[in-house]
Amino acid sequence: MIGRFTRTVISMHLSMNLLIKNEADIIAENIRVHAALGVDSFVVMDNGSTDGTLEIVRALANTLPITVIERPTLDYQQSNWKTEMAKMARKDFGADWTIANDADEFWIPSPGCNLKDELTQTGSIIHCQRKNILFEREAFDRGADFFTQNLCVSSPINYRKGGEVEEVERSIMLGNIHGKVIVRSPGMLRIKGGNHRAWHAWGWLNQKQSERITVYHYPIRSRESFVANIENRSALLKKGVSKMGNHYRRWVKLHDSGQLEQEIDRLTVPKERKSTLLDLGIICEDPHPTKVITQALNAS
Template identity: 60%
Template sequence: MKLAMNYLIKNEADIILDNIKVHSQLGADCFVIIDNGSTDNTRELLDSVKDQYEMIIIDRPLLDYQQSNWKTEMAKTAASKLGADWSIANDADEFWIPKDGSLKTEMVSSGSILECPRYNVLFDRKAFDGEAPYYTQTNRVQYPINYPKGIQCSQPNLSIMMGNIHGKVAVRSRGLVRVKGGNHRAWHAWGWLNSKKSQNIDIYHYPIRSKEKFIQNIENRKALLDAGVSKMGDHYRRWVSLYQDGLIEEELDRLTVTEKSRDTLFDLGVLVEDSTASMAISDLLSERSS
């Protein structure tokens, strides 16, 4: 069983090599990467490791951001050119951590779609301001707040990180029809018959890692909106609006865990202490560099 991990990325120099290193040790055998016009040194970092892994890099410096088309293209490229039996369309800030064995434990030859739950991990505000490594953080959202759909742009007091987020899917190459835009769903020839929910893989999501990176991401999303891109999550539209209004510091208080909010969030069970990903990422990065 051969597993491909595929990335659509732009300006992910702070985390992309960590992501590749960790998943290569957890069961990812090969990688297909579309670089969407990075302006930091992401592309140079990929070139520096491309001989260490079975990897295809595609340059796609366009502003139309065709998520579903490009993620489907990567999965089919992984199958046709690298012989991948399964594919994961991953984001650079997501780590797929198996409870036991490897990522491939549940990826059988008769399968179709494997649905995996995803959880946000929040920074302590002091650690965030102190530029601590993202993987040292252990504040995981356990019971997300079920905000009504469509109010993210109109309610400035909400915490996007506390809201409910969709899981992601791994997909069997044979029978794949299409990977949906955010990789929350996929169309598969026999997905209606035998898709299953994973009992082994949890996905840990680290979207807020530094103020510089956060603002860089917002500026990238603003450029896409200015170019006429219409398919974009409301949380990105919210952040672009707050950025333009000079309200990013207040938003960062809502996206991290402050001393004022910590006890309440843990007492209510919204957050839980979870060191699973922190320990796994730290250990795997240490093993790779030693």
């Protein structure tokens, strides 16, 4: 007779950190959605918000496990700060895995899955695909909620590397974008840049590509938040910050030269271009993130 064996499932603690500034229009939704999808704790660093963002996070901390850090200095040490927060999550919450997130990104699992389904005791780095969600221009102009938008970049254009600042005719939103990573806390050495990469003591051995998680990116949410973001980046550049994505440099340049309206036309989908982009397979209708986000917000 063969004995019956019971498999012991050990729960992994998943923490998320966020480096934020003036994200009042999205930060509550971001935290609430990810808490509903399996994130156990949050470390939030506020970089000098002036729009009530910090107060929103502090209010959420009354009901959710959130460590709040105020770092109002006009600086942008993204890699250093995200590494600091990942280590703090391990110390404060005993995090087994950590996600370094941005306020405009939602980590959405496949139907029937949870953000923790791929976490193990022996992993190191989990790479997740990232996709841009596009606003239809008419919806953008009337101020529709960002998470009601279903147009997703499914086959991005492989633009020549570089040139984002000078080649103003290209659409940044339709280009290829780097994925993001979930990192195992024991052995974690450093979070790189915007969490596109990480250094891990045994990352060479057992990192993998996720089959169940997609990061949906909502960089254009409203005219007000878009302009505010550009003005913040402009202030950082004038301060002497050198490590910043070329797309931000592009937007600062276009803003300063009065060409921002034309850029918004390239970042959204005007009615006359929608059918062409759909027919070419560059974009597709993807209702899954809207469904997940709406359900999570209604449940939280």
